[in-house]
Amino acid sequence: MKRFEDYLETINRRLTQLLPACTYDAPAVCDAMRYSLDGGGKRIRPVLLLECCRLCGGDLDAALDFACALEMIHTYSLVHDDLPCMDDDDMRRGKPACHIAFGEATAVLAGDALLTEAFGAAANSEAAKKTPARALEAIALLARYAGAEGMIGGQTIDLESEGKTIDLTRLQTMDRLKTGALMRAACEIGAVLAGANDEKRTALVRYAEALGQAFQIVDDILDVTGDTATLGKPAGSDAQQQKSTYVSLLGLSAAKQAAQDCTAAAVKSLAVFGADAAFLRGLADDLMKRTS
Amino acid sequence: MKRFEDYLETINRRLTQLLPACTYDAPAVCDAMRYSLDGGGKRIRPVLLLECCRLCGGDLDAALDFACALEMIHTYSLVHDDLPCMDDDDMRRGKPACHIAFGEATAVLAGDALLTEAFGAAANSEAAKKTPARALEAIALLARYAGAEGMIGGQTIDLESEGKTIDLTRLQTMDRLKTGALMRAACEIGAVLAGANDEKRTALVRYAEALGQAFQIVDDILDVTGDTATLGKPAGSDAQQQKSTYVSLLGLSAAKQAAQDCTAAAVKSLAVFGADAAFLRGLADDLMKRTS
Numbered sequence: 344m345k346r347f348e349d350y351l352e353t354i355n356r357r358l359t360q361l362l363p364a365c366t367y368d369a370p371a372v373c374d375a376m377r378y379s380l381d382g383g384g385k386r387i388r389p390v391l392l393l394e395c396c397r398l399c400g401g402d403l404d405a406a407l408d409f410a411c412a413l414e415m416i417h418t419y420s421l422v423h424d425d426l427p428c429m430d431d432d433d434m435r436r437g438k439p440a441c442h443i444a445f446g447e448a449t450a451v452l453a454g455d456a457l458l459t460e461a462f463g464a465a466a467n468s469e470a471a472k473k474t475p476a477r478a479l480e481a482i483a484l485l486a487r488y489a490g491a492e493g494m495i496g497g498q499t500i501d502l503e504s505e506g507k508t509i510d511l512t513r514l515q516t517m518d519r520l521k522t523g524a525l526m527r528a529a530c531e532i533g534a535v536l537a538g539a540n541d542e543k544r545t546a547l548v549r550y551a552e553a554l555g556q557a558f559q560i561v562d563d564i565l566d567v568t569g570d571t572a573t574l575g576k577p578a579g580s581d582a583q584q585q586k587s588t589y590v591s592l593l594g595l596s597a598a599k600q601a602a603q604d605c606t607a608a609a610v611k612s613l614a615v616f617g618a619d620a621a622f623l624r625g626l627a628d629d630l631m632k633r634t635s
Numbered sequence: 636m637k638r639f640e641d642y643l644e645t646i647n648r649r650l651t652q653l654l655p656a657c658t659y660d661a662p663a664v665c666d667a668m669r670y671s672l673d674g675g676g677k678r679i680r681p682v683l684l685l686e687c688c689r690l691c692g693g694d695l696d697a698a699l700d701f702a703c704a705l706e707m708i709h710t711y712s713l714v715h716d717d718l719p720c721m722d723d724d725d726m727r728r729g730k731p732a733c734h735i736a737f738g739e740a741t742a743v744l745a746g747d748a749l750l751t752e753a754f755g756a757a758a759n760s761e762a763a764k765k766t767p768a769r770a771l772e773a774i775a776l777l778a779r780y781a782g783a784e785g786m787i788g789g790q791t792i793d794l795e796s797e798g799k800t801i802d803l804t805r806l807q808t809m810d811r812l813k814t815g816a817l818m819r820a821a822c823e824i825g826a827v828l829a830g831a832n833d834e835k836r837t838a839l840v841r842y843a844e845a846l847g848q849a850f851q852i853v854d855d856i857l858d859v860t861g862d863t864a865t866l867g868k869p870a871g872s873d874a875q876q877q878k879s880t881y882v883s884l885l886g887l888s889a890a891k892q893a894a895q896d897c898t899a900a901a902v903k904s905l906a907v908f909g910a911d912a913a914f915l916r917g918l919a920d921d922l923m924k925r926t927s
Contacts, residue, residue: 363783367808372783372791423747428739447720448794451743455715455750456783462754463778466771475767479758482774486755491655491664491748499664502740516659 346622350390358411361464363456375445375453376460379418382436383575387558387630389414391529394622395547401537408468409481409532412461416489417525419457422450424498430584437575461485470536481532488528497521501586509587515556522562523555542615549612554627557605561631563588564598573635606631638914642682650703653756655748667737667745668752671710674728675867679850679922681706683821686915687839690908693829700760701773701824704753708781709817711749714742716790722876729867753777762828773824780820789813793878801879807848814854815847834907841904846919849897853923855880856890865927898923 358380365373389410396406425432425440426447433443442450465471465485471478487493497520504517530551534544565574566581567590581588589598609627613620650672657665681702688698717724717732718739725735734742757763757777763770779785789812796809822843826836857866858873859882873880881890901919905912 365783365788367784367788367792367812369788369792369795371795372787376783419747423743426743428743449791451715451718451720452787452790452794455711455746456787458747458750459778459782459787463775463782466774466778471771471775475771479763479767479770482758483755483763486751486758490751490755491657491668492659495664495744495748495751496657496659496661498744499661499741500659502744503661503663520659 346394347390347626350393351386353407354386354389354393354410354414357407358414361408361411361415361460363460371445371449372452372456375422375441375449376457378444379422379435379441379453379457380415382418382438384414384418384436386414387626388417388525388529391526391551391554391623391626392533394626395530395533396537397533398547398616398619398623399534399537399539399543401533401539402469402473405469405473406533406536408464409470409478409485409536410529412465412468412485413525413529413532415457415461415464416485416494419454419461420489420494420498420525422454422457426450429498429502430580432576432580434571434576437572458489474536474538477536477538481535484528484532484535488524488531493520493524493528497524504587506585507587511592514587514589514592518556518559519552522559523552526555526558527551546612546615550609550623550627553605553609553612554630557602557609557627558630560589560598560602560605561633563590564595564602565634566590567595569634575635602631638686639682639918642685643678645699646678646681646685646702646706649699650706653700653703653707653752655752663737663741664744664748667714667733667741668749670736671714671727671733671745671749672707674710674730676706676710676728678706679918680709680817680821682918683818683843683846683915684825686918687822687825688829689825690839690911690915691826691829691831691835693825693831694761694765697761697765698825698828700756701762701770701777701828702821704757704760704777705817705821705824707749707753707756708777708786711746711753712781712786712790712817714746714749718742721790721794722872724868724872726863726868729864750781766828766830769828769830773827776820776824776827780816780823785812785816785820789816796879798877799879803884806879806881806884810848810851811844814851815844818847818850819843838904838907842901842915842919845897845901845904846922849894849901849919850922852881852890852894852897853925855882856887856894857925857927858882859887861926867927894923 392410422441424430433440465482497517500517530547534547569578571578606627610624684702714733716722725732757774789809792809822839826839861870863870898919902916
């Protein structure tokens with residue numbers, strides 16, 4: 344999609360500018376931040392943020408640094424998630440994980456720094472200058488969805504569930520927090536920065552929730568059906584770590600049906616936007632059909 | 636000091652309220668956050684923030700959640716600093732370090748969550764509602780001083796210096812970032828939230844820088860002269876980890892003189908406030924004379 348490529352280029356260029364210069368001559372942590380951010384991620388969350396902002400009539404230049412902040416938060420979560428004391432994954436996005444490339448201590452600090460700079464980027468954004476009240480609401484949402492009752496809460500459930508069988512309700516709670524929270528942050532912050540009305544904001548939140556669930560189900564499917572080279576991370580790691588997934592609980596066929604149902608629900612929630620939501624509809628379909 | 640006790644009570648009460656409720660029934664990370672924050676810290680940074688705000692005629696109720704945010708950031712840095720892959724300290728504030736009490740993975744997540752909630756507290760503060768532009772400037776300062784060019788930069792230099800002898804200039808850079816940055820954040824944010832003029836803001840920044848240096852020198856001295864029970868963390872750990880310190884580079888007697896000189900410089904920078912700065916002067920003296 345042309346628009347996706349345009350967003351991607353804008354986001355990647357800005358991310359590079361936003362990284363700290365680290366003038367104190369101890370570059371390891373800054374190198375590690377750059378390495379992790381450069382890793383060729385799909386940039387789904389920042390793209391979602393910008394597109395939701397556009398759909399609600401917002402100013403994309405003003406929202407850009409919030410989009411980058413969200414990608415920094417997503418990236419920090421991957422860096423910490425891969426640590427030996429967490430999921431202990433050696434590969435990420437097709438190259439050695441941050442702690443393999445830079446050592447464990449630097450990976451902890453690089454993750455911490457990405458999280459910190461994310462909030463710095465948000466507070467220094469054009470949105471903060473032009474619409475300070477909206478920017479503060481967006482920063483509060485960023486913290487809420489990334490925090491202990493959002494993404495980190497999901498990671499906590501994930502840790503506590505290792506080696507145990509959990510039921511579908513618990514799995515859904517975990518995924519709603521672990522994966523869904525930042526998807527929701529993307530769409531809701533895009534709406535908030537644009538000053539969207541409640542109807543549009545609610546529609547985008549519903550889209551994000553369904554999309555996040557579909558995304559996680561597809562992740563679980565790919566861990567079984569994908570290969571390590573295409574995924575850029577080890578296939579089969581869920582089974583190896585005895586994690587309950589949509590595939591282990593529902594079977595492969597029902598999991599595929601569930602992914603389709605969630606994608607359909609995501610698409611349906613966009614009715615209020617009419618034809619203008621074609622990009623978000625296409626994105627939901629593409630994410631369902633992805634192979635990595 | 637009566638005022639110190641009053642600040643302490645206000646800060647501790649509010650910190651408890653600000654911690655997330657964690658309603659998703661996976662309390663480990665929230666317990667670990669609470670455990671680390673409850674650990675009986677000196678709360679110097681939030682006290683500094685409130686007092687600097689008061690000195691500049693600001694609204695303490697509006698600034699309170701920024702004070703708490705700063706203490707959350709300080710606490711997260713201790714939790715991550717104590718991890719096995721970092722300083723590998725088992726004791727903190729007189730009790731088992733977070734990763735000893737809750738495991739390494741939960742300690743990583745609890746640190747991440749404290750850092751995240753800190754920015755949430757700042758964005759949801761009374762200051763954000765009443766003076767949004769000042770609040771955004773304060774959030775940007777919080778990120779800058781806590782980030783890769785602030786506290787985390789200092790920790791990076793610390794890591795890279797282990798087992799090596801570094802010179803005094805490098806040690807001062809490290810301490811200016813590692814310890815000084817959050818002291819400076821405290822004083823400067825207090826001034827910003829109060830809408831202080833440049834003269835007062837600059838005076839408080841100078842105070843913070845000198846105080847931060849004195850604080851670190853005294854820390855180095857106590858690691859040599861203190862005992863584990865009083866310190867609440869292992870004495871002698873700098874020597875054990877072969878770290879360069881003010882004591883190892885200057886000798887004990889010259890280090891003590893340097894701490895006095897820095898304290899005197901801190902006190903001198905407060906001239907613009909006259910008698911109203913008695914509390915900050917007393918605080919500088921108390922920190923120099925502390926035994927833990």
